[in-house]
Amino acid sequence: MVQNMPIEQIRSIMEVLQSSLDAYLFILDMTSEVYYIPEKLTERVALDSTRVENCMEALKAIVYPSDYAMLAEDIARCASGEQDKHDLEYRWLGRDNRVIWINCQGAVITDADGHRLLVGRVSELGRQAKADNVTGLRRETRFRLDVEEILRDRPESIRYCMRVGIDNFKEINEKDGTEAGDLILYELSKCITDTVVEEVSVYRLVADEFMLIDTGSGMVEQPAEIYNQIKTKIEKVIKGKDYSGFYTISAGILNRDFAGKSSEDIMKLSEFALNEAKRKGKNQLAFFEQKDYDQYLKHLDIRKEIRRDISNQFAGFEVYYQPIVEAGSYRIIGAEALLRWQSKKYGSVSPAVMIPIMEESGLIIPIGRYVLWEAAKMCKKWKKIIPEFHVNVNLSYVQVHKSDLMNDVSACMQEVGISPDSLVLELTESGSIETDNRIQKLLQDLKDSRINLAIDDFGTGYSNMRYLKEIQAKTVKLDRSFVLQALKNDYDYMIITHLIDMIHSLGSTVCMEGIEYDHELEKMKSTKPDMIQGYLFGRPSPAEVFETFLLENGKNGQ
Numbered sequence: 362m363v364q365n366m367p368i369e370q371i372r373s374i375m376e377v378l379q380s381s382l383d384a385y386l387f388i389l390d391m392t393s394e395v396y397y398i399p400e401k402l403t404e405r406v407a408l409d410s411t412r413v414e415n416c417m418e419a420l421k422a423i424v425y426p427s428d429y430a431m432l433a434e435d436i437a438r439c440a441s442g443e444q445d446k447h448d449l450e451y452r453w454l455g456r457d458n459r460v461i462w463i464n465c466q467g468a469v470i471t472d473a474d475g476h477r478l479l480v481g482r483v484s485e486l487g488r489q490a491k492a493d494n495v496t497g498l499r500r501e502t503r504f505r506l507d508v509e510e511i512l513r514d515r516p517e518s519i520r521y522c523m524r525v526g527i528d529n530f531k532e533i534n535e536k537d538g539t540e541a542g543d544l545i546l547y548e549l550s551k552c553i554t555d556t557v558v559e560e561v562s563v564y565r566l567v568a569d570e571f572m573l574i575d576t577g578s579g580m581v582e583q584p585a586e587i588y589n590q591i592k593t594k595i596e597k598v599i600k601g602k603d604y605s606g607f608y609t610i611s612a613g614i615l616n617r618d619f620a621g622k623s624s625e626d627i628m629k630l631s632e633f634a635l636n637e638a639k640r641k642g643k644n645q646l647a648f649f650e651q652k653d654y655d656q657y658l659k660h661l662d663i664r665k666e667i668r669r670d671i672s673n674q675f676a677g678f679e680v681y682y683q684p685i686v687e688a689g690s691y692r693i694i695g696a697e698a699l700l701r702w703q704s705k706k707y708g709s710v711s712p713a714v715m716i717p718i719m720e721e722s723g724l725i726i727p728i729g730r731y732v733l734w735e736a737a738k739m740c741k742k743w744k745k746i747i748p749e750f751h752v753n754v755n756l757s758y759v760q761v762h763k764s765d766l767m768n769d770v771s772a773c774m775q776e777v778g779i780s781p782d783s784l785v786l787e788l789t790e791s792g793s794i795e796t797d798n799r800i801q802k803l804l805q806d807l808k809d810s811r812i813n814l815a816i817d818d819f820g821t822g823y824s825n826m827r828y829l830k831e832i833q834a835k836t837v838k839l840d841r842s843f844v845l846q847a848l849k850n851d852y853d854y855m856i857i858t859h860l861i862d863m864i865h866s867l868g869s870t871v872c873m874e875g876i877e878y879d880h881e882l883e884k885m886k887s888t889k890p891d892m893i894q895g896y897l898f899g900r901p902s903p904a905e906v907f908e909t910f911l912l913e914n915g916k917n918g919q
Contacts, residue, residue: 368390368472371388371480372397376399385399388478389480390477391477395414396413435447442469444469446466446468447469468481498563504564519576520575521616522575522627523615524634524635525549525635526569526571527570527608527610528608541606542569549571549595549610552598553571560578613633614648615630615648633649663707666705668722670704671727671728680735681699681701682907684696684907685893686898687891688890688893693750696907698754700716716757719757720757726763729756730773732755733770734776737777738777741778751782751783755787767807770810785813785836788815816829816834837869839871844857847888848885876897
C-alpha cells in the first residue's frame with residue numbers, strides 16, 4: 362500500500378509508471394514544500410530540476426497569474442487536512458510563454474516520516490477532445506484553448522463569435538425532465554452544425570448555451586442570416602413533432618475588435634450580448650455594443666455604491682416631500698414621499714436610474730423600509746400642524762413579492778404611532794394586479810387594516826374601469842402625460858372629465874398630477890379633481906424645507 366511508504370519508494374513506483382502515461386505524475390511534499398516532477402515536464406515549463414524546493418513560490422513562475430490564488434487556496438486546504446482530494450483545471454505558462462490548459466488531480470497520503478504528500482497527475486487538456494456526450498460537440502475548455510491560440514496568432518481571422526442560448530431552458534427541464542432537455546440540446550446542436558460551413562467551429566458551453574466562431578476565408582455569411590437559418594431549422598423540427606417540446610433561442614453576437622482580447626473577454630462580452638437579447642424579449646439576437654456594456658458596468662458600480670451606502674446607515678439617502686393640495690382651497694393636506702440619493706462617486710443620481718437598479722438587485726426592500734419609516738415619522742410630526750395630513754409612500758412590486766410588506770407597514774405604524782388614515786400606499790397600475798394572488802391578498806389586508814391605497818400614474822398603462830373596480834383604491838392619481846393630452850384638445854379633455862366622474866361614481870377620489878402652470882390649473886380644475894400635485898404648488902424638497910413651507914402655507918393655502 363502506498364500509504365506510509367517512504368517517499369523514495371513512492372517516487373520509484375511513479376517513475377516506472379511515468380513511461381507508459383501521457384500525463385505528468387508528481388509528488389508534492391506539503392510538509393517540507395518540495396515538489397517532485399518527471400524529467401519531461403521540465404522540458405515543457407520553466408522548472409529546471411525534478412526536485413523543486415519552496416514549491417509554492419516556484420509555481421508562481423509557471424502558473425497563469427490570475428489562476429495562482431485559486432491553486433494556492435486549494436493546496437492550502439489539502440495541507441491543513443480540510444480536504445484530501447485535489448482536482449482543478451487551470452493554466453500553466455510554457456517555456457515559450459504560451460498558455461497550457463491543464464487538469465491536475467491528486468490525493469493526499471502520509472509517508473513513512475509522517476509528511477503529508479499530494480500524489481497525482483497533470484494532464485494537458487489541449488491533448489484531449491473534451492467532447493460533450495449529449496451533443497457530440499467540444500466543450501468550453503476546448504473553446505478556450507482554441508480561441509486563445511487564434512487570438513494570439515491571428516485575431517483578424519475571426520469574423521464573428523455567436524453565443525446561442527435556449528430561452529427558458531430551466532423551466533423546460535423542470536416541467537418535462539432532463540431527458541426532454543437533453544433531446545432539445547441534441548436537436549439544437551444538429552440544427553447549428555447543419556447550418557454552418559466547415560470553417561465555423563461549434564462548441565457547447567455551460568447548460569443550454571453554444572458558441573460559434575467563424576475564422577473562414579471564403580465568402581462571409583452574416584451572423585444574423587446564420588441565426589435566422591438555425592431558427593428556421595428548429596421550427597421545422599418542432600413542427601415535425603407536432604409542436605411537442607416547443608422552444609425558442611436567443612443569440613448574442615460579437616463581430617468586431619478581437620485584437621487584444623482574451624478568451625475570458627470573449628466569454629464575458631458574448632454572455633452580455635446574449636443577455637441583452639433575452640432582456641429585450643427573447644427569441645431574437647443582439648449585437649454587442651460597447652456603449653451598452655459600459656452603461657451596464659456603470660450600473661453594476663452604482664449598485665455596489667448603493668449597497669455600500671445602505672450598509673452605512675443609509676448614508677447619502679434622503680426622503681423629499683412634494684405637497685398634495687385640496688383642489689378647491691389649494692390647502693396642503695398631504696405629501697408624497699420621494700427618495701433621493703447623493704452618491705459620493707456619482708453625485709445626485711436620478712430616481713429613474715437608481716430605482717430600477719435597486720428593484721433588480723432586491724435592494725429596494727431595505728430602502729423601501731427606510732422611506733416608509735422616515736415618511737411615517739414626518740407625518741406624525743406634521744399632523745400637529747394639519748390634523749388631517751397624510752403621507753403617500755410608493756410601493757415596488759419587488760417589495761410586494763419578496764418581502765412581508767404588510768408586516769413592515771403594521772410594525773411601522775405601531776412603532777411610530779400613527780393611525781392608518783395617515784398613510785397612503787401608492788402602487789403603479791399594472792395588468793398583473795388583477796391576476797396576481799399575492800397582490801390581491803395584500804390589497805385585502807390593506808382594506809382590512811383600513812390603510813388607503815392609491816393607483817399611481819393612471820393613464821400610462823393598463824387603464825380600464827374594471828381594473829379600478831377590482832382594486833377599489835381610495836385614490837386614483839392621473840399621470841401628467843394624461844393631463845397634457847386633455848390640455849391639447851377638447852376630445853381628450855372630455856374623456857378625462859367623464860373619467861373623473863366615473864371614478865367618483867366608484868367611490869374613489871382623484872389626484873391630478875403634474876400641474877405646473879397657472880393656465881393648466883385654470884383649465885383642469887373644472888374637471889373637478891379632489892386633489893392636485895405638481896410644481897405649481899411645490900417641488901419635492903427635504904423635510905426641513907417642506908416643514909418651513911408647511912408652516913407658512915399649510916393652513917391657509919396659497
